[in-house]
Amino acid sequence: MFAALGRYTLAREMAFRGNFLVKVSVELLWLGILVAFYRTVFASTSNIANWSEPEYFFFVGCYFALNGLIEMLFLDNCNEFAELVRTGDLDFLLLKPIDEQFLVSCRRIDWGTAPNLAMGAIVMVLALVQSEWVFDPLRVAAFFITFGCGVSIAYSCMFLLTSISIWMVRNQSLMEMWWLFTSLARYPREIFSGRWAEPIGGFFTYCIPILLVSNVPANVMVRVLDPWMIAWTVVASASLLWISRRFFHFALKSYRSASS
Amino acid sequence: MTPLDAIATRPVPQLLEEGGAGDQPPKPSTRGGGPLASAAKYARIFRIALIERMTYRGDFLFGTVLRFLPIVTTILLWRAIYEGSGQSELGGFQYREMVAYLLLTNISRMFSSMPGLAAGIAREVREGTLKRYLVQPLDLVGYLLASRIAHKVAYISMAFLPYAGLFYICRGYFDGFPDAPTLAAYALSLVLAFLVGFFFEATVGMVGFWFLEVTSILYIVMTLNYFISGHMLPIDLLPQPWAGILKVLPFQYMAYFPAVVFLGKVRGWDLVLHLALELFWVIAFMVLARTLYRTGLKRYSAFGG
Numbered sequence: 041m042f043a044a045l046g047r048y049t050l051a052r053e054m055a056f057r058g059n060f061l062v063k064v065s066v067e068l069l070w071l072g073i074l075v076a077f078y079r080t081v082f083a084s085t086s087n088i089a090n091w092s093e094p095e096y097f098f099f100v101g102c103y104f105a106l107n108g109l110i111e112m113l114f115l116d117n118c119n120e121f122a123e124l125v126r127t128g129d130l131d132f133l134l135l136k137p138i139d140e141q142f143l144v145s146c147r148r149i150d151w152g153t154a155p156n157l158a159m160g161a162i163v164m165v166l167a168l169v170q171s172e173w174v175f176d177p178l179r180v181a182a183f184f185i186t187f188g189c190g191v192s193i194a195y196s197c198m199f200l201l202t203s204i205s206i207w208m209v210r211n212q213s214l215m216e217m218w219w220l221f222t223s224l225a226r227y228p229r230e231i232f233s234g235r236w237a238e239p240i241g242g243f244f245t246y247c248i249p250i251l252l253v254s255n256v257p258a259n260v261m262v263r264v265l266d267p268w269m270i271a272w273t274v275v276a277s278a279s280l281l282w283i284s285r286r287f288f289h290f291a292l293k294s295y296r297s298a299s300s
Numbered sequence: 301m302t303p304l305d306a307i308a309t310r311p312v313p314q315l316l317e318e319g320g321a322g323d324q325p326p327k328p329s330t331r332g333g334g335p336l337a338s339a340a341k342y343a344r345i346f347r348i349a350l351i352e353r354m355t356y357r358g359d360f361l362f363g364t365v366l367r368f369l370p371i372v373t374t375i376l377l378w379r380a381i382y383e384g385s386g387q388s389e390l391g392g393f394q395y396r397e398m399v400a401y402l403l404l405t406n407i408s409r410m411f412s413s414m415p416g417l418a419a420g421i422a423r424e425v426r427e428g429t430l431k432r433y434l435v436q437p438l439d440l441v442g443y444l445l446a447s448r449i450a451h452k453v454a455y456i457s458m459a460f461l462p463y464a465g466l467f468y469i470c471r472g473y474f475d476g477f478p479d480a481p482t483l484a485a486y487a488l489s490l491v492l493a494f495l496v497g498f499f500f501e502a503t504v505g506m507v508g509f510w511f512l513e514v515t516s517i518l519y520i521v522m523t524l525n526y527f528i529s530g531h532m533l534p535i536d537l538l539p540q541p542w543a544g545i546l547k548v549l550p551f552q553y554m555a556y557f558p559a560v561v562f563l564g565k566v567r568g569w570d571l572v573l574h575l576a577l578e579l580f581w582v583i584a585f586m587v588l589a590r591t592l593y594r595t596g597l598k599r600y601s602a603f604g605g
Contacts, residue, residue, distance in 0.1 A: 062516035066523055073527045080537055085385035088377070223370035231376040240372070 041138065046149050053151040063152030067108070071159050074100055089230035094171035095262045096228070101163030102261075103226055103254040106187065108156020110194050115218075116150045118198050122205035128297050141288055145199055164261075171262060182260040182270055189277035190253040196280035197221055197250055203284070203291040225253040249276040341438075342446040349450035368466055371406065375399050375470075391537035397563060398534070399473040403466070404559035405531050410456065411490045412497030412529075412554035414448065418518050422508025428602040441502060441589060448498055478564055485571055489558040492578040496553045499585030506589055509596025530556025550581035 053060050078100060082093045091099060121144055124130040133143045198218055224244055229251045232241025244251040249272075256273045259266070382388075382395040393401060421444070424430040433440040467474075477483065504521060508514045526532065529551040535543050546552055557574060560566050566574055 059516060062519070066516075066519045069520060069523050073523065073532075076527065077532055080533065080539070081381055083539070084387065084390045084537070085381050087384040089380040089384070220369045223373055227373055227377050228380075231373070231380045234379075237372075237376055 041142075042146060045147055049149045050151055060152055064155050067153060067156050068159065071104060071156075071163070074104070075163070089228050089233070091228050091230070091263075092171070094167045095258075097170070098164050098167035098262045099228060099254065099258040101160045101165075101167060102187070102258040103160070104163060105157050105160025106190050106194070106254050106257070107222060107225075108153050108160060109191055110198070111153040111156070112150050114145050114195055114198055117145050117148055118202040118218075121202045122208070125205050125295065130295060131297055134292075134295075140292065141199070141285060144288075145195070145202070168262070173262065179261055179265055182265060183257050186252075186257040186260055186270055186273050189273045190257055192277040192281055193249055193273075194221070194225070194253050196277070196284040197248070199284040200280075200287055203288045206291040206294050221250045224250050225255075228258075229255045246272075249273075249280070252276060342442060345443055345446040346450045346453075349447040350454050367406075368462065371403065371466070374402055378402065391534055392565070393534055393536070396473045399470065400563060401534055401559050403470055403473070404562050405555045407463070408490065408493055408555040408558040409529075409531060410459065411452065411558075412493040414497050414501040417444065417448065417498070417501040418505035418508075419515055420444075421502065421505030422511075422514040425508045425596070425600065430600065431602050434597075440593065444502065445498060452494065478562060482561065482564055482567075485575065486558060486562045488575060489553070489561050489578060492575070492582055493553055493555075493558050495582040496550055496578060496585065499582060499589050500550065500554075502589040503585050503592060506592035506596055509592065509599060525551055525554065528552075529554040530559070534560070550578075550585070553578045553581060 075097075078093075078096060081088070082096070086092065088096055121130075124133065124144075130144075133147075134140055136143060198221075201218055229241055229245065232238060232244075232251075241251065252269075252273045256269055260270060378398050379395065382390065382398070388394055390398070421440075424433075424440075430440070432438075433443065478486070504514060504518055507517065511517070528535075528546050528549065530546075535546045535552060535556050537543075538546065557566070557578065561571065
C-alpha cells in the first residue's frame, strides 16, 4: 500500500517537474546557507559546545537528512489533518478498511524533500572524511538504530500535535510548535548548560525527548558511544510512538464529523 | 502551479476593453471624490483588515509566544560560539551586543516581513480576481498597503506585551535605551524597513503577470533574504567582499540596519546617508512595482473572470 501511494505521489510530482526542481533548489540553497553560516562562525572559533568543526558539520548533515525524511513522509500529511477535520473529509479516511493512523500520516510522500536525505548524507560523509574518521561497524550500527529512533520520536511529537486538531480545528500555532521542536533539535544538546538552561535541556531530553532526535545519532558516530543514551533513545522512541497512537485514538472519539 | 507549467495567456478580454482604452488597459484609479474621500476609503480598508486580523487573537498570541522559544536556542548557541572562540568580540560585536542584535532583528523582521503578499498578488492575477481593482475606483497597491498596515498594527499590538516581557527579561544584554535622536532614527529605519519589505515583495508579486505562479521564485528569494538581510548573523561577520556587497544591497534594511542603528553602531552622517539610501530603495521598489503593474496589465487576461 505504501509503495503504491509512493508511486502515485511520484507520478503527480513528476507531472510538475519544474516545481520539483525549484523545490530541490530551495532545499539546496537552504543547506548552502547553513553551511555558509557555520563556516563563518567556525572562522572565529575552533569549537561550539566542544563540537569541533567536522563533528558539528556531521551533526548539521544528520539533522538535515533526518528533517528531510520527516518532511518527505509526514509533514504535508499532518499539516492537512486540521482541514480534513474542519471539512469533515476525515470521514472518507476513517471509512476505509486501512489503519487510520497510516492513512492520516503517510498517504502522501513529498518527493521534493527526498533529495535532502542525499544532501545530508553528503555533508555527513564530507565531515567524516575531514575528521579522518576510522570505520567502526558498532558505531555505524548504533547510528542507524538511533537515526531510526530519532525519526520515530520526531514523528510521534508531530503526530501528537496533529491529533490536537480534532479539538482545535485551526492548528496554525500547533504547526508553529512543530517548528519550535525542530529548532530545538537543530543544535547540540551541550549548548543547554548553565543555571537556567540546564533544566530546559533536561526537560527536552527526558520529558519531551526532542533533543535526542539528531543529537544521539551524531554523537554515537563522531563523539561518544554512550550505551545508556542509546538505550534511553530506543525506550523513548518506542514509548512516544505508543503514546502518540493511543492519544490519536482518544482524540478520534471527539471527532464530530462536522460539515460532511 | 509553477511558472514553468503556467497556463498560456490569452488576449486582453472584453472586460478590459470596456474601459474605453482599446488595447490599453485602464489605469489603476485612485479617484473617488478628492483626496479626503480617498483617505477615508483607505482608512475604511484599514479598519476592516484590522477587525479581520484580530478575530483569531488567541491563536495569534499563542503563536507569538511560541516564536520566542527559538530565540532561547539562538542565545545559547551564540554563548557557546563565544565561549569556544575564547574572544570577547566577534566582527565588532561583544556577546551582549550579539544577543541584543539578534533580538532586535526580530523587531526589524516584524516590520519588514510580508507573508503572503507576493503570492496573493500572483493569485489575483492567476484567478482573474484582479479585475475588481480595475472596475472599482480602487488602486491595487494602495489597497494592499492599507491592508498590510492594518495587519502590522494588529500584529505589533498583540505582540507588544510578549516582546516587552522578552526584552525585560533580556535587559541585561542592552546598555539601556539609546538617546532620543538614535531612537528617532531607529523608528524611522523601522518604518522604512516596512516600506522596503512591502514594495520589494509587491515587485516580486507583480512578476506574476508573466509567470502566473511566483511561489517557487518567492521561496528562493525569501530563503536567500533570510541570510543576506542579516537575520541569522550580523553582516559584519561575513568575509570580504561579501560583507561589502551585502551592505550595498537593499536587503540589509530589512533586518540588519535597524538593529545596528538601535545599538548605536551607525552614527552621524553615516546614519543620515544610510537612511537616505533606505528611502532611495523604498522609492526604487515603489516605482518598479508600479511600472511592472502597469506593464503587466497590458498582458492581463482575467482568467476565471
